[in-house]
Amino acid sequence: xxxxxxxxxxxxxxxxxERDGAQAVSMRRVADAVGITPMAIYRHxxxxxxxxxxxxxxxxxxxxxxxxxxxxxxxxxxxxxxLLNDFLDFxxxxxHLYALVMIERRAGTRTFPADYAAxxxxxxxxxxxxxxxxxxxxxxxxxxxxxxxxxxAATGLGxxxxxxxxxxxxxxxxxRQLCRRSVFTVLDGARAHGPDSTTR
Numbered sequence: 001x002x003x004x005x006x007x008x009x010x011x012x013x014x015x016x017x018e019r020d021g022a023q024a025v026s027m028r029r030v031a032d033a034v035g036i037t038p039m040a041i042y043r044h045x046x047x048x049x050x051x052x053x054x055x056x057x058x059x060x061x062x063x064x065x066x067x068x069x070x071x072x073x074x075x076x077x078x079x080x081x082x083l084l085n086d087f088l089d090f091x092x093x094x095x096h097l098y099a100l101v102m103i104e105r106r107a108g109t110r111t112f113p114a115d116y117a118a119x120x121x122x123x124x125x126x127x128x129x130x131x132x133x134x135x136x137x138x139x140x141x142x143x144x145x146x147x148x149x150x151x152x153a154a155t156g157l158g159x160x161x162x163x164x165x166x167x168x169x170x171x172x173x174x175x176r177q178l179c180r181r182s183v184f185t186v187l188d189g190a191r192a193h194g195p196d197s198t199t200r
Contacts, residue, residue: 006044008034010054014097017055021096022104025052049107056101063090063101064122071126076134077187083127084156084183088176091160102157117146127153134190141192148190155182 012033016025027048031038045051067086073079091098100106101123110121119125128149134140140148159179162168168175 009041009044009051010058013051014055017096017100018094022052022100052100053106056106059097059101060122064125067123067126071129076130076139079130080152080183080187081180083130084179087156088160088179092172095164112150113146116150124149124153138192140190151186152183155186
């Protein structure tokens with residue numbers, strides 16, 4: 001378990017990252033903000049990467065808890081769209097944290113297919129459970145739930161990357177509608193009984 005000082009170090013690193021991006025997080029800057037020497041951080045984290053991993057793990061756990069609340073939604077479409085909205089709230093509202101958790105390469109990052117299919121990715125697991133439920137109830141065609149869940153997730157991730165990178169010139173409201181339509185396109189193709197345009 002992380003000590004009180006170790007926890008404070010991770011909290012300060014997160015504050016700097018959220019405000020200024022991962023490139024701004026250094027051992028010296030974090031130490032100055034915590035009120036300790038840079039060398040003292042090494043008693044808690046062997047390097048900068050381990051400190052950022054602690055931040056990413058904490059955020060992933062928070063996302064798993066928040067997004068997991070969608071599990072109780074009985075309507076699959078509302079559940080998947082709710083997860084999309086949750087994801088967009090995170091990606092657009094906290095882009096530096098989003099990049100750390102979802103985009104940047106880190107040692108030990110969970111990967112598809114093995115980790116994702118086994119539910120070992122906290123932020124991916126709520127979508128995986130939604131797809132598994134949809135297949136079990138006959139709403140979605142039978143298939144590999146991890147692959148379909150990844151397709152839903154990749155749709156949101158890809159569009160968010162283009163939007164944050166300035167490649168999509170839309171207001172946030174219009175961008176969210178684009179994401180919704182795109183997810184419905186995937187959902188239509190995965191339905192057990194074909195597309196249903198009446199739910200748009």
